[in-house]
Amino acid sequence: MYTSFKKAVVMSEGHPPAVLTRMNSVIRGIDLSSKLLSPVTTGLIISFVSLKASAITFAFWATITAWVEYWLFISVYSGVPAIAQSNERRILRSMTNPVEETDAPVSVYIVPGTEEGNPPRRSAMLKVFDRVSKSSFVGAWRVYIKQEVVLPGVSLALLFFTVLSFGTLMTATLQWEGIPTYIIGIGRGISATVGLAATVVYPLMQSRISTLRTGLWSFWSQWSCLLVCVGSIWVKKGNIASYMLMGGVAASRLGLWMFDLAVIQQMQDQVSESDRCVVGGVQNSLQSALDLMAYVLGIIVSNPKDFWILTIISFSTVTLSGLIYTVHLYRIRNHIFHFEKIPLLSKCLFKFILPSRGET
Template identity: 75%
Template sequence: MEETETRVFLSSEQHQEEEEPLLPRSMVISLYLGYFLARWGARTWEFSVALYMIYLWPNSLFLTAMYGAVESGSTAIFGPIVGQMIDGMSYVKVLRLWLVTQNLSFIVAGGSVIALLLVPDLKSQNFPVFATLVVLTNLSGAIGVLSTLAGTILIERDWVVVMSEGHSPAVLTRMNSVIRGIDLSSKLLSPVITGLIISFVSLEASAVTFAAWATITVWIEYWLFISVYNGVPAILQSDERRSLRLSSQTDTASQYYVPLLTDENTQSRSGNMRIIERISESSFVNAWRNYLNQDIVLPGVALALLFFTVLSFGTLMTATLEWKGIPTYIIGIGRGISAGVGLTATVVYPLLLFRLSPLRTGLWSFWSQWTCLLVCVGSIWVEKEKIASYMLMAGVAASRLGLWMFDLAVIQQMQDLVPESDRCVVGGVQNSLQAALDLMANLLGIIVSNPKDFWILTLISFATVSLAGVLYTVHLYRIRKHIFHLEKIPLLNNFFIRNYST
């Protein structure tokens, strides 16, 4: 039966006929469409920037790694602050800040790249201008990514949870899967299209297309998200609760405020103590303190460790493949296949939740990813360069199924266990931690900048992934007091019945 609105029924046997609150179908579609437009621009830049940098400075990963370091470093430093800013602003202000800043930054970054590409010999002819444009590209790209972080926290960590409140848990699972599917679809298709433009037209054409996309879509995105804001009562009510909480906190703080330092004790305290007190009460430290007190800190750290890797179709691996002679459109197709494999995670994950909890789904997903990455490690010892490159791409692509199911499992655990008042702050710190580890990977790329030595980065990445697996497994054991249900394995079932039956 087709209806204009999505109806979700209670699963309780006593209330099978009772309907849950209506979730307007048009609003859900508007949310998904606006998020797709935003993620397409971000994923296009993520893929393209590596190719621009390796073109501007051939035979070195230096510029590529430097951009990654600037981007990751800015997110690592300002991520918690972004989370707290979002928590202290109305939804409409967050939307405006996110969309305007993101798209304006991408327009500036695209314009800088166009200027660099139009003068191929600029580095040798006028190095100061070349350096200025590279710095402008790095800074505007970093600001664009910070703005994207604000949108990610707002949609993935807040609005999706708010819209699914009052419905069965399956609704939140389905919305998480669709949101992740949108992101992965953008990651799948945008590199393919960008790779075709670069291969069959030019790098300059791809940069112009990117800047034009950011200019046009900002207006459409804002209209779609404002429609969702005004059309979903739960979001309006959540915004009202947020405003009341903020005004209450302000009143309480002003009512009970006592100066930390009076004239007398100011003189008795050393300057170092005053600095320590100010740091300990800063927004940055408070955000981290909040995060570390959450029950999901170990899964969050395990997820973040997966960003300390070059075993993904990120900037370093993309630039290395380009240096090894793999055609750009093949890299784009490989990245698309990788995202396609990850896209299946959004279908498989809800099916697994019918049989397993998010906690145990994360365990099986993680170690399946780890197994696939063994192919990447094995490629190090393959002598033929092309075969080794395709093994590397195949291993990374195959691992995306487990990776994205693990990502979904950890996100759902955060949504279930983190209080509403802490969601944005915890989301900001989580993204900051991920960016910090991504920064470390890019700094390694600066240190090991010769593409011939990519095998070193591969081994370090695999070791970090292994550490993440150990942390998550320890967390599961602490919660469940066991890792596997050995009694459910057919070959061992009789053993448990014979030895442990009463």
Template identity: 70%
Template sequence: MEGDAETRVLLSNENHEEAPPLPRSMVVSLYLGYFLARWGARTWEFSVALYMIYLWPNSLFLTAMYGAVESGSTAIFGPVVGQMIDGMSYVKVLRIWLVTQNLSFIVAGGSIVALLLVPDLKSHNFHLFATLIVLTNLSGALGVLSTLAGTILVERDWVVVMSDGHPPEVLTNMNAVIRSIDLSSKLMSPVITGMIVSFVSLEASAITFAAWATVTVWIEYWLFNAVYKGVPAIVQSDERRRLRMSQPQREKTDITSPLLQKTGEDGTRSKRSGNMRIFEKISESSFIGAWRNYLGQEIVLPGIALALLFFTVLSYGTLMTATLEWQGIPTYIIGLGRGVSASIGLAATVVYPIVQSRLSPLRTGLWSFWIQWICLLLCVGSIWAAKQATQSYMLMAGVATSRLGLWMFDLAVIQQMQDLVPEPDRCVVGGVQNSLQAALDLMANLLGIIVSDPQDFWILVLFSFGTTSLAGVLYTVHLYRIRKHIFHLDKLPMLNNRFGS
């Protein structure tokens, strides 16, 4: 089965005429625009946990509530976002993505500034306090949804289109660079934010964030628009999208007209029940259609395994960041720890192309996953550490070292999706994948609401390790189903000599 998939990829590459070299200036513009967009998103991702734990000390409630709203909106609307992207021109997607993302972050940053400038607002005017919290949650969630649109457009579509017709390593290297840009933002933005918070103030960090979103939206649009106009393959792909959008409409019109006539004639004879109509409308909805498309893909098990890794607190997300802050770890240390974690993740973008060229995306995913799992054992061990400071640093070390395997696994699964998902389905499948990831992230945040006492964080650690283990089992089953074996025992020298003698 994997051989068939690899054959299809090779035939697909052979059937395309060799594409002209990619203009270096366009590739640089793509990377720079993506960096600016990801910096803003990663800064908000880190900062919001600090804001929420400050506004409601000694509880993870506000932090987990924000995470639940953000993840829930992505889980519900993720497939719809994917289908919307697939039904729009690239230029329209760019405008909606960049304007909505940055405007939402400006509103969220402004709300946070208002909350921080009046520290006792919760006790004096709780209704205004709650209104600003709701506004922060909704605008932040909208910003993340629009960020999802940009992620799907760049990572799942443009990178594949730009590398089409080139040797396979071009796509592998572009994936690695895109991921390294994201991880560089994850590395540096928390360090800088942590420095501003520690040595200036929380208010200054929120104002800086809002100002960044205001300025960069114009630069990002200029850069991405230049890429669109400067790469013929993207323009041609956009034309194919427009053609696909027009065809279903014409077919629907041709089919519906006679049906309407027949319904008019036989309307009194055949009337279906209201429940049946509701069921049909639901089954024909874009949400259900997107999920049906996703579940029919060959890469569904790797996709589910990757999504399960989002049901975790074992990352420098909002819950772990807020817990470390509660445990007394200085903000700049948390920022540095997140930076070290991202640095190790950056190493994965260098190691992955080397390993993948010697194995395959499928087998690289297997080895990288279980490397990650072994590193996370240190987080489980931190539960039984005697001192709280030791627990915190063991937790941070386990999470940081596991990022090498995690991001290699992420790259392996993404490349399998790029290779095996047909072009018309890429945006839809990408939307559902992000929706599934957000749904499991939502479950982690809901668990954080239930277990909101930071002293009980160990319960969340065990849950997270359990879902990670389940993800590993699913991916291993997928590999065995395709390869009919897990290890190449005959390629291990010691075993080969033993069985050969």
């Protein structure tokens, strides 16, 4: 998915910033639409035909779409010269960097007690440390940490360490609590529809209040919706708690996917071309690792009665994510809110609500 967003950056070069915003929204909309249609189609085939027919259908679909995807990649690569030029520049850098390193002068230091020109034997631990420090894995993380957008990236990755989504853990808990499968399916469909709405709302907000502030407002709107999920812990009346949980998660998808688009666009704007692949790879690996940790947490707290513990941990992680992003915004802008505009806003509202003396 990050490869698609990287191509969007190259394709939008020379165009207004709104073009990149729109391309990101369309790509994310296609992604969310696929995630919505896939389970619906699977359920229909299983219900009206059979499980085997569903497996055969999706195997056939995967085979066909693999070739379609390959054809689309080739078409885009051939039709947009900027992508080929970007690839040529990257290959040129990879060919010139080793030459520059080998041409550098090498200084030989003679340690007392050793023969001239014969360096002392190094310990095995030191050799291992050198190999690790020079590995591509460590080098990739060094590049990632040096980026200006490292805090937004970590903030986005932390949102993967959660069970507050229509994934397997929450779905299993809802079924254990007696929620019918079709109700869960409806909730998942509403959640996906709200996520699709984010791809429409994001360009509108981003064009008016900037990418940074769109990320801030979208994140804390998501956090506010998740308060309903936390409140469901103390509700003991029938299935109301379960419906509160589903409602809070579904409503939070609007802010979640808007925040996702805001962070991605910041990475596209601020990460240099030479580091985009490395930063994207590290970001994806970090998100996958935290997603895996969420399932490990589900194994540790496996009793559905204790799902409230997972809810608290997930909400705490989301809160930490928001604080990290807020710190980043404050570090960039030196403020979070325009407090000087609050009296002016209050005055305008006062005049709008209360009529003037001449109208009374």
